[in-house]
Amino acid sequence: MLTSFFTSASASAVMLGPAFRCAFSITDTVLTQMEAWEPEVLESFQALARTGCVEFLCETSHHSLASLVDRPEFVRQVRRHADRIERLFGRRPTTFRNTELVCSNDIAAAAEGLGFH
Numbered sequence: 001m002l003t004s005f006f007t008s009a010s011a012s013a014v015m016l017g018p019a020f021r022c023a024f025s026i027t028d029t030v031l032t033q034m035e036a037w038e039p040e041v042l043e044s045f046q047a048l049a050r051t052g053c054v055e056f057l058c059e060t061s062h063h064s065l066a067s068l069v070d071r072p073e074f075v076r077q078v079r080r081h082a083d084r085i086e087r088l089f090g091r092r093p094t095t096f097r098n099t100e101l102v103c104s105n106d107i108a109a110a111a112e113g114l115g116f117h
Contacts, residue, residue, distance in 0.1 A: 021053045025097045028061035028081050031088065042088070049089040058082045058093035058116065067098055067107045078114055 024045065034042035048054045060066055061081040066074040078096065086092040096116035098107060 021055070023055040023057055023095070024048075025057040025059055027059065027063045028084060029063065031084060046089060049091065055095060056085045056089050056091070056093055057095050057097045058085060059097050060099055063099050065099055065102065067102060067110070071110060074110065075114065078111070082114075 026045070031042070034045075045054075045056075049056065058078060058081050060074065060077040061084070062077060064073075064077060066077055082093055094115075094117060096111040096114070098111070
């Protein structure tokens with residue numbers, strides 16, 4: 001599974017520059033797997049982060065549907081994921097992507113309350 005992430009990172013590295021920028025949304029679960037079993041994949045994304053041409057999106061830490069049923073849990077997961085993205089990639093995410101792109105006015109307000117635009 002992590003091989004596809006490495007391929008994405010490698011292909012992006014070739015194309016990055018003033019005319020090409022991209023964003024990645026990587027769950028906490030996948031980040032854990034990268035740290036444990038494929039650190040070179042994580043390192044390839046860290047190298048991309050250093051280019052300044054890549055944004056890492058925030059989401060719930062476990063790709064959960066907490067936004068629909070448990071607002072405090074949703075907030076906890078989003079903060080946890082934002083903290084981890086910042087720790088691993090050196091920049092706090094400014095864009096939020098909810099699990100399966102589930103959205104409502106309430107979810108959007110909660111994300112805005114967490115500092116996302």
